[in-house]
Amino acid sequence: xxxxxxxxIQGLEKRRRAGPTIQDVARAAGVSTATVSRCLNEPDLVIExxxxxxxxxxxxxGYAPNFSAKTLAANKSGTIxxxxxxxxxxxxxxxxxxxxxxxxxxxxxxxxxxxAYRQDLEAQQIRNLVARGVDALMLIxxxxxxxxxxxxxxxxxxxxxxxxxxxxxxxxxxGFDNRAAMRGLAEKVLGFGHTRVGVISAHRTHxxxxxxxxxxxxEALSADGLEPNSLxxxxxxxxxxxxxxxxxxxxxxxxxxxxxxxxNDVLAVGALDMARQMGFAVPEDxxxxxxxxxxxxxxxTPRLTTVHVPHREMGKRAAEILIGMLGGQHSGPSTLLKxxxxxxxxxxxxxxxx
Amino acid sequence: xxxxxxxxIQGLEKRRRAGPTIQDVARAAGVSTATVSRCLNEPDLVIExxxxxxxxxxxxxGYAPNFSAKTLAANKSGTIxxxxxxxxxxxxxxxxxxxxxxxxxxxxxxxxxxxAYRQDLEAQQIRNLVARGVDALMLIxxxxxxxxxxxxxxxxxxxxxxxxxxxxxxxxxxGFDNRAAMRGLAEKVLGFGHTRVGVISAHRTHxxxxxxxxxxxxEALSADGLEPNSLxxxxxxxxxxxxxxxxxxxxxxxxxxxxxxxxNDVLAVGALDMARQMGFAVPEDxxxxxxxxxxxxxxxTPRLTTVHVPHREMGKRAAEILIGMLGGQHSGPSTLLKxxxxxxxxxxxxxxxx
DNA sequence: CGCAGTCATGTAAGCGCTTACATTGCGCTG
DNA sequence: CAGCGCAATGTAAGCGCTTACATGACTGCG
Numbered sequence: 001x002x003x004x005x006x007x008x009i010q011g012l013e014k015r016r017r018a019g020p021t022i023q024d025v026a027r028a029a030g031v032s033t034a035t036v037s038r039c040l041n042e043p044d045l046v047i048e049x050x051x052x053x054x055x056x057x058x059x060x061x062g063y064a065p066n067f068s069a070k071t072l073a074a075n076k077s078g079t080i081x082x083x084x085x086x087x088x089x090x091x092x093x094x095x096x097x098x099x100x101x102x103x104x105x106x107x108x109x110x111x112x113x114x115x116a117y118r119q120d121l122e123a124q125q126i127r128n129l130v131a132r133g134v135d136a137l138m139l140i141x142x143x144x145x146x147x148x149x150x151x152x153x154x155x156x157x158x159x160x161x162x163x164x165x166x167x168x169x170x171x172x173x174x175g176f177d178n179r180a181a182m183r184g185l186a187e188k189v190l191g192f193g194h195t196r197v198g199v200i201s202a203h204r205t206h207x208x209x210x211x212x213x214x215x216x217x218x219e220a221l222s223a224d225g226l227e228p229n230s231l232x233x234x235x236x237x238x239x240x241x242x243x244x245x246x247x248x249x250x251x252x253x254x255x256x257x258x259x260x261x262x263x264n265d266v267l268a269v270g271a272l273d274m275a276r277q278m279g280f281a282v283p284e285d286x287x288x289x290x291x292x293x294x295x296x297x298x299x300x301t302p303r304l305t306t307v308h309v310p311h312r313e314m315g316k317r318a319a320e321i322l323i324g325m326l327g328g329q330h331s332g333p334s335t336l337l338k339x340x341x342x343x344x345x346x347x348x349x350x351x352x353x354x
Numbered sequence: 355x356x357x358x359x360x361x362x363i364q365g366l367e368k369r370r371r372a373g374p375t376i377q378d379v380a381r382a383a384g385v386s387t388a389t390v391s392r393c394l395n396e397p398d399l400v401i402e403x404x405x406x407x408x409x410x411x412x413x414x415x416g417y418a419p420n421f422s423a424k425t426l427a428a429n430k431s432g433t434i435x436x437x438x439x440x441x442x443x444x445x446x447x448x449x450x451x452x453x454x455x456x457x458x459x460x461x462x463x464x465x466x467x468x469x470a471y472r473q474d475l476e477a478q479q480i481r482n483l484v485a486r487g488v489d490a491l492m493l494i495x496x497x498x499x500x501x502x503x504x505x506x507x508x509x510x511x512x513x514x515x516x517x518x519x520x521x522x523x524x525x526x527x528x529g530f531d532n533r534a535a536m537r538g539l540a541e542k543v544l545g546f547g548h549t550r551v552g553v554i555s556a557h558r559t560h561x562x563x564x565x566x567x568x569x570x571x572x573e574a575l576s577a578d579g580l581e582p583n584s585l586x587x588x589x590x591x592x593x594x595x596x597x598x599x600x601x602x603x604x605x606x607x608x609x610x611x612x613x614x615x616x617x618n619d620v621l622a623v624g625a626l627d628m629a630r631q632m633g634f635a636v637p638e639d640x641x642x643x644x645x646x647x648x649x650x651x652x653x654x655t656p657r658l659t660t661v662h663v664p665h666r667e668m669g670k671r672a673a674e675i676l677i678g679m680l681g682g683q684h685s686g687p688s689t690l691l692k693x694x695x696x697x698x699x700x701x702x703x704x705x706x707x708x
Numbered sequence: 709c710g711c712a713g714t715c716a717t718g719t720a721a722g723c724g725c726t727t728a729c730a731t732t733g734c735g736c737t738g
Numbered sequence: 739c740a741g742c743g744c745a746a747t748g749t750a751a752g753c754g755c756t757t758a759c760a761t762g763a764c765t766g767c768g
Binding site: 709710711712713714715716717718719720721722723724725726727728729730731732733734735736737738 | 743744751
């Protein structure tokens with residue numbers, strides 16, 4: 001009404017970063033903004049001739065819709081967020097890749113954030129992504145502050161936990177049984193006659209996967225009549241270097257283990273490297289195992305015995321579940337995926353005698 | 355431009371996702387929304403008593419500002435975008451990590467997207483991030499469609515090219531001289547008496563780094579009086595597997611090289627693995643070199659001779675430059691970083707005679 | 709005592725979009 | 739040919755925030 005009475009005479013106003021708006025397009029095409037919006041989002045509602053005019057204007061102006069405005073107005077963003085513990089290695093990359101590919105099929109975009117394996121940062125990132133308007137969330141593990149779950153519930157925000165499977169948590173998950181998987185591997189280790197087993201684990205605080213894996217080893221020991229607390233366990237950061245250091249500590253201690261089970265392949269590769277430096281033959285002097293079966297495991301020398309995790313399938317399923325939930329399903333089903341033990345070269349029988 | 359080609363995101367139910375708004379906070383604290391906004395963004399402008407009341411309301415309600423609304427209203431997002439060719443490996447991860455850390459110091463958030471090494475996808479992602487309101491952009495390499503640069507210029511969007519250094523391109527960059535670095539390494543290789551050199555390169559289309567590196571090898575050959583076109587060059591995808599396959603092809607051909615230079619460490623590790631499978635001793639039978647000096651290079655067997663790239667410093671500098679530009683500097687300076695040749699075990703003298 | 713200068717806060721106009729609802733024009737039916 | 743239904747488009751009210759500008763309460767000084 002009074003729009004025309006407040007011309008910006010000075011033209012001194014703070015220059016907005018340009019970029020044509022939907023208004024410009026509407027004007028250029030001689031239609032209303034509503035029609036432009038419909039052309040872009042629901043083309044079938046617009047008659048062909050009009051549509052063409054609009055698209056021409058869009059092209060001519062190089063128009064690209066403002067995402068914030070769109071999200072704000074529509075209260076949905078077509079974006080799904082994922083928070084992973086780290087980008088520093090390939091473990092999550094593959095699953096994420098598959099996740100993204102599947103999302104793409106349905107027209108969703110992926111937004112990734114990392115938490116540096118810290119629970120507080122993860123919570124912060126969750127809020128951050130939610131504030132950014134993600135429609136759903138993919139998370140790793142299930143170990144987090146109840147407040148976070150409450151927050152998610154209150155917002156009615158669909159999410160899925162991955163890399164884990166837990167029927168106790170009231171959230172849908174797609175993953176594998178870390179405990180059973182590691183237990184299976186431990187059984188193999190014990191089957192080779194090892195009784196002094198060392199463990200190099202990722203930090204277990206706020207990391208259910210690491211805890212479960214260790215628990216798996218303990219179960220195997222118990223089942224074999226061994227004392228589960230006899231394990232030497234070292235909690236370390238996630239890096240090759242840490243794996244190496246931990247391995248040295250383990251081997252220099254009293255009653256060095258004859259087998260060292262690592263919480264993941266990266267640690268195992270570090271251990272392997274240190275074994276070589278220390279002059280241990282693997283697996284003759286000491287066996288080493290990993291977890292994840294990343295590419296690294298297949299090209300290490302010697303090749304790493306580990307647990308294969310179906311990363312890609314996990315990512316794909318996670319996407320399917322989320323999209324299902326966005327489509328209205330109340331709570332996606334949890335999915336248990338199978339892991340497979342990859343017996344390669346770093347696991348062997350315990351030496352006849354030392 | 356094809357804005358509307360994606361399948362339509364299912365318009366699910368209309369229920370607005372809850373979440374208290376600034377209005378709710380204002381009401382609860384008995385102030386205006388402006389005051390709440392000020393408390394959150396410019397606390398000094400608000401008197402203590404008021405501030406406390408507002409923060410209490412914020413806490414009580416669990417208020418979190420809506421990012422889209424904020425970005426839309428303020429025309430800035432406090433977010434900086436980065437587009438990397440791939441998340442599937444560690445090469446970019448470390449630099450990105452440093453980038454993020456530095457950004458964090460200044461209160462900026464990082465948004466990452468990946469282009470799968472495809473120029474068209476990169477362009478799309480750039481538009482995507484811009485539409486999302488990023489304040490600046492970090493890019494890899496300088497090889498892209500002029501339209502993209504035009505687009506960026508038109509929006510006045512600060513950006514920096516990394517992993518490359520090029521004074522010809524009208525954009526600030528922080529990186530290293532890929533050509534000189536690889537040339538240095540090639541000189542070492544030639545210094546060991548190699549004359550039949552094979553090259554396993556990443557695809558060079560739209561990849562200035564790969565092209566420059568190859569060019570560096572050629573220069574070294576020329577300088578040594580060798581025919582630069584005598585090189586056997588194989589362009590492959592970025593993966594361990596590809597490196598292995600390419601290595602086999604190279605070695606099975608006529609006049610197999612005595613040294614194989616790889617465009618990056620991942621390819622080199624693949625080559626190394628294949629060498630072992632084929633029964634070649636490294637470096638006795640054949641020398642192999644990489645580029646990047648990722649962790650993998652230091653733990654391979656034997657250890658990889660490669661070029662060390664200052665990833666972390668690059669990331670940090672990139673952040674500094676961008677923040678400088680956001681602070682008003684017109685065009686940040688380009689920065690040339692030094693690389694270092696890491697002579698390790700995979701490079702050795704050519705065999706006396708075959 | 710009056711008035712300019714401060715400071716803390718309020719008012720309200722957008723930011724660029726979506727979308728419920730209103731309007732228009734047209735082909736049909738009875 | 740009046741009247742109806744429907745398809746195509748327009749109108750305009752927000753979405754939740756920021757921020758220029760207005761307001762009002764003090765302060766201090768002439």
